[in-house]
Amino acid sequence: MPFPEGVASVAVRYTITSPAGGGPGEGTLQLMPTVPAIRIPGADGVFTGGGTYHFADGQLLDSEGEQVRLLPTNVDGANPPVWAWLGIESVNGAQPRHFYFALDADAEDVDLGAVQQLAPDLTQYLAVPGESAYDAWRRAGNDGTEADFLASLVGPPGDIAAANDYTDEQLGQGLAAEVARADAAYDPAGAATAAQTAAVDTATADATTKANAARDAAIATAAQDATTKAGNAQTAAVTAAASAAAALYLPKALLTVDAFMSQPGTKVFGHRGAGMVCPEHTEVSYDYAIAHGIQAMELSVNVDSEGQLWCLHDLTLDRTTYNTGALNTYPSTGVAQRVLTNGRVLHGQGWTDQPMVPLRTMLDKYLGRVVLFLEPKGNDAVVPLQNLLTTSYPHAPASVIWKAHVGTSFTWPKNNGYRTWCYVDDASSDAVLDGKDSLVDYWGVSTSMSSARRQQIVARGKPVFSWPVYRRSQRAALEADGIVGLMSSDPVYVRGTTAQATVSRxxxxxxxxxxxxxxxxxxxxxxxxxxxxxxxxxxxxxxxxxxxxxxxxxxxxxxxxxxxxxxxxxxxxxxxxxxxxxxxxxxxxxxxxxxxxxxxxxxxxxxxxxxxxxxxxxxxxxxxxxxxxxxxxxxxxxxxxxxxxxxxxxxxxxxxxxxxxxxxxxxxxxxxxxxxxxxxxxxxxxxxxxxxxxxxxxxxxxx
Missing domain, CATH: 2.60.120.560 (Exo-inulinase; domain 1)
Incomplete structure (x- = not known):
């Protein structure tokens, strides 16, 4: 787990008892902060952290076999200052459970199985986004430390403390000076006493006036500060409540686009799920790919006559189902109940006919777990897809790549925070690519494109993915050209290097x-x-x-x-x-x-x-x-x-x-x-x- 340079971390273990028959438990522990990000003074960027780790015999190890280390929850100056760790325990032989805990920076080799677990309501802390008040004070031209800034919040000189100091001074050294001056100025008997009395009265009146002014200023400042803090607290509470509500649906994207792309080696994506092994764009096809460890897959999308989105590559049902005609002429109930895919034609009569799958089913099942390439194939599916993502899946940009042909628009996905994959024709000119470049994160080239042209597109400097990849020999040629992503309808085979069997079935x-x-x-x-x-x-x-x-x-x-x-x-x-x-x-x-x-x-x-x-x-x-x-x-x-x-x-x-x-x-x-x-x-x-x-x-x- 990466940590900002100079920030302490704590080594952790996990010791529990197996529910299956005593002895040490074994399974996985998913760890994540209860806030989206933590900013640490003096460290670049923010800390997000988290991951899923295997435990056995009390050891908690990362993917490289190293002991897991976590960020303490009490790092000095952290924003937010209060947060907790969430642990989701999946023990072999038992239902998953979750718990919250704090982690002290001075602790060493903590056993998370023995930590004090916190109540869920103690975890609802969220850093308020935006510029801090101190940064705004400095940007306005003020010089000074954060202590100077805090001192400026209590009001100008003349507050209660200043008034008390002034009164004490007048009743002490100031009063003696007034008496001496009066004695020197008036010779008649009693003049000094009168001057003294007048000085005392004047000083008292002045002190009272300044004290009242200071009191009023302090009250006004405190009231304004309380109002500001109440507003900030309300905003934070609303944000935290919204975050908590969203967390009930998807606590955290387990795999983001950026995290996936940062993994070493060539990336392999499921094309149409695993369309050359299972009936394409069906739930079983997606399940097959993901069950075998494929971490990214394509979902082609089209729309029916009622605006429901379905996973389907073609505009019509002719090729992949027993029905004919355009999908957008069928009602939702008809598609759900009567349309079955004919995968047996390509994949053998041992297959049972598979129903078509609504896009929402796959988003609910896999969004955040894997990276999804989403492509509306028909023009009438574009706006319904945009609306669905905006209203029901606001967290989608973290784990979705918007996929589209070079001839379509990429303005909406880029304006809404999505990574974009633009696949091009073999004859697409450099001028065409230049016109799209500012809106494109990844380029797409076909396996039929010449090696020389693929290398030219790679040389543009952005990651390039290729499709459709069916053979390991294609993979070798594409990797030699600098291609870093392969979209394959047989992703398990293309990704592999060894035989999967020695006897046929x-x-x-x-x-x-x-x-x-x-x-x-x-x-x-x-x-x-x-x-x-x-x-x-x-x-x-x-x-x-x-x-x-x-x-x-x-x-x-x-x-x-x-x-x-x-x-x-x-x-x-x-x-x-x-x-x-x-x-x-x-x-x-x-x-x-x-x-x-x-x-x-x-x-x-x-x-x-x-x-x-x-x-x-x-x-x-x-x-x-x-x-x-x-x-x-x-x-x-x-x-x-x-x-x-x-x-x-x-x-x-x-x-x-x-x-x-x-x-x-x-x-x-x-x-x-x-x-x-x-x-x-x-x-x-x-x-x-x-x-x-x-x-x-x-x-x-x-x-």
Missing amino acids: WDQQVKESGGTPMSDYTEAAALKFSETDGWVSINRSRGTYGLGRYCPIVPGAGGYRIQIEMKYDQLSGDLAVHGGLYLGKSSDDVYEFSTLNATPGYHLILRQNGVLRLYRHLTTQTGGVALGAGDIATDAVVAGQSMTLQVDVTPTTIEARRLGNAAWTTGPIADTTHRGGYFGLSNGSITDTAVRPFWRNLAITQL
Whole structure:
């Protein structure tokens, strides 16, 4: 936790008893100040602090494994002077609870499980914003210390204290001087006494007059001061009450845009939730991304005929639901009760149809927990979105990025405190970007834009995000161009670097994270699931499908083995057509048989006449290079009959076989050319999808 330089901090622990059966409790403790910010004399900026920390065996540790340190609540000169810490305890096995506590600057290694807990009403303190009275006094041209300023508040000389001093002086030394003067001036007997009496009367009258004036001035000053303080107290009370009421809804933004962007490394955002893994812009899609640790996601917004905002990318329902027509022609009740998304088309029939989700549902659920990119897709959704945020979510600017195309206006979001992401067309000129620059915090470039142009936009000096990112190979290229944010419809896979599984579960009939078809959001390229027995296929001419969920393969000391079942339900008139696997690639970029590909690897084929072959494919030629002795004759394929293929890749050799006969093998071929860990399914030379291959029961083992 960062602290202003020179400000003390206190190390804290947390010791509690587990409700599950005694012994030390374990869980998380969220800590936050009860005021939005604390200003400390001599320190730049303000302190906001807070965070969520893990505790076990009495230790309370931050994300780097260091003991948590907190700002004391009694720092001298702090503004506000009185505040407290709020703790929200989430113990494994128990309901969360919250408590308030103070923390002394002189304390050492405090156990928060044993601190005195404060009543909630003691936490309602809030610093009054604006310039201090002392700063205004100095700005008006006055010189002096804060003590001089305080002295000036009690009124000019002549107040009660000054009057008393003056009276004492007149009745002492002043009176003696008057008597001496009278004695010297008048010779007649009794003259000195008369002068003395007159002097006393004069001094008394003068003192009384000045005392009364001082009293009146003091009373007036005190009354004015009391009125000012009462007004300030009322303002502070109203502000604190409003803050407390808002806190019931959202106590504190757990993740702000600025905090998220300050994190090291490339940022990965959920695109349409996780639209290539779950039905896009549905609650389950957002939940999937956030449950896997994605800290930022996009919410596209459109409006129905009654002004209700819904999470939807298109202006119409045609592409993503079973309905047709523009959303703004449907009433709210109709959308809520009758419109279901058709995610099964892209993601497999194992999915149940998902309802559309109102924007308010997602804001209530996730605003403040994660960073949200909000984009009104239709012009008629802009004002309703602005009104909703202003009236119901005034704290939204802390955690929302306003997303819009370069051709739209950014004036409203900037005037209302929002960060802005402006995504541009591949052909957008520098002049167009210059016209928007003052209203833009982050630029957006597409993955189809040339690398040179992306680098030019990065060179403008503002953070640049790219969309849509589906593959790890895209991530590598974008990072090389200086892109710092990736908007991905498969954010969990793109963010990762390791395999997520070694055995398939295609019997579930749902698309897996890491599945990379030849083109995204295209029904023809999507993986097809059979209704029974866990078979999958690619219903596209010469189609391929990357299996990123299982990549990169981690070999053992002796290498690795890929084993998979394969069948042809129908046979072609040309039994030389083939399908199989591609493997050994160092990248998850697209592969296609008999085509120039970006990265090399191997290609295993099984023709419908039973011939097994293994090829090495290059980036410089369309045809493969045959490995081994040549064609391996196996039994001719029987329609509908399952066959098992196996590939062993060792540090020095590669061998392919069809199980069922010891002779059906290429034998170990000495070849160390390609040892990349990415592979996938391939329709090979098949152009008639009726005779395409099917696969199931994939398993990867270390050798």
